[in-house]
Amino acid sequence: YNINPYMTQxxxxxxxxxxxxxxxxxxxxxxxxxxxxxxxxxxxxEFKIYHYGQDLLAELAACNFDIIFLDIDMPEYNGIRVGxxxxxxxxxxxIIFCTSYPQYAIEAYDCEAFHYILKPCTRERIQGILxxxxxxxxLIRKYHSIKIHNKTIKVPISNIYYIxxxxxxxxxHLTDQKIETTGKFVDIYxxxxxxxxxxxxxxxxxxxxxxxxxxxxxxILDDGRDVLISVRKKSEVLLAYAKYVEKLT
Numbered sequence: 486y487n488i489n490p491y492m493t494q495x496x497x498x499x500x501x502x503x504x505x506x507x508x509x510x511x512x513x514x515x516x517x518x519x520x521x522x523x524x525x526x527x528x529x530x531e532f533k534i535y536h537y538g539q540d541l542l543a544e545l546a547a548c549n550f551d552i553i554f555l556d557i558d559m560p561e562y563n564g565i566r567v568g569x570x571x572x573x574x575x576x577x578x579x580i581i582f583c584t585s586y587p588q589y590a591i592e593a594y595d596c597e598a599f600h601y602i603l604k605p606c607t608r609e610r611i612q613g614i615l616x617x618x619x620x621x622x623x624l625i626r627k628y629h630s631i632k633i634h635n636k637t638i639k640v641p642i643s644n645i646y647y648i649x650x651x652x653x654x655x656x657x658h659l660t661d662q663k664i665e666t667t668g669k670f671v672d673i674y675x676x677x678x679x680x681x682x683x684x685x686x687x688x689x690x691x692x693x694x695x696x697x698x699x700x701x702x703x704x705i706l707d708d709g710r711d712v713l714i715s716v717r718k719k720s721e722v723l724l725a726y727a728k729y730v731e732k733l734t
Contacts, residue, residue, distance in 0.1 A: 501531055502622065507538055521611060565596065650670040
């Protein structure tokens with residue numbers, strides 16, 4: 486299996502990956518763990534299995550899980566409720582729903598779920614998703630330095646949605662704020678393109694990881710914001726994005 490080329494630059498960063506599996510079916514939970522353990526990953530994860538959502542939540546802060554697989558149909562606390570509670574406790578946790586019920590997919594993304602998989606989970610499917618998740622963990626632990634006057638601010642790369650260049654001003658559009666400074670757009674792009682960023686317009690660099698869809702000459706991001714694509718670059722951008730997604734699957 487071809488490991489994502491982006492993975493190598495994070496391998497030293499991700500010392501231990503902690504994975505929780507929460508499923509009221511002991512058979513399904515053990516099967517999923519076995520599938521994960523059979524995957525060709527750069528590091529050996531540490532696992533813990535839960536059969537009740539409330540037990541997982543009780544230990545979440547102390548155990549500091551990086552990736553959490555959730556079933557949906559569970560007693561008392563269903564997977565959606567657990568996912569929303571996880572997001573309140575640990576914002577950076579990667580939540581992957583693994584269920585037999587396709588009808589909850591839209592609701593699952595209210596928890597900012599990383600993926601939604603239907604059972605049974607195959608090794609090929611799980612491996613591709615785990616590699617993407619580990620890549621994201623690498624980005625969470627990577628920072629981009631932004632200089633503002635005499636100060637330097639370190640921003641998690643995973644928090645950068647897109648960067649705008651307008652009249653010599655550089656505007657970083659982050660998860661919950663904007664940071665405006667000055668700088669060379671080309672230098673910023675040279676630094677970030679190895680992390681999955683792409684210049685889609687003379688004035689915009691976008692994080693491919695944040696793109697949810699395309700509409701006309703616009704890239705629609707996963708938080709609803711949209712970024713303009715250059716008319717002359719549209720075909721190039723779509724091809725580059727397709728190659729980016731292919732590498733992650």
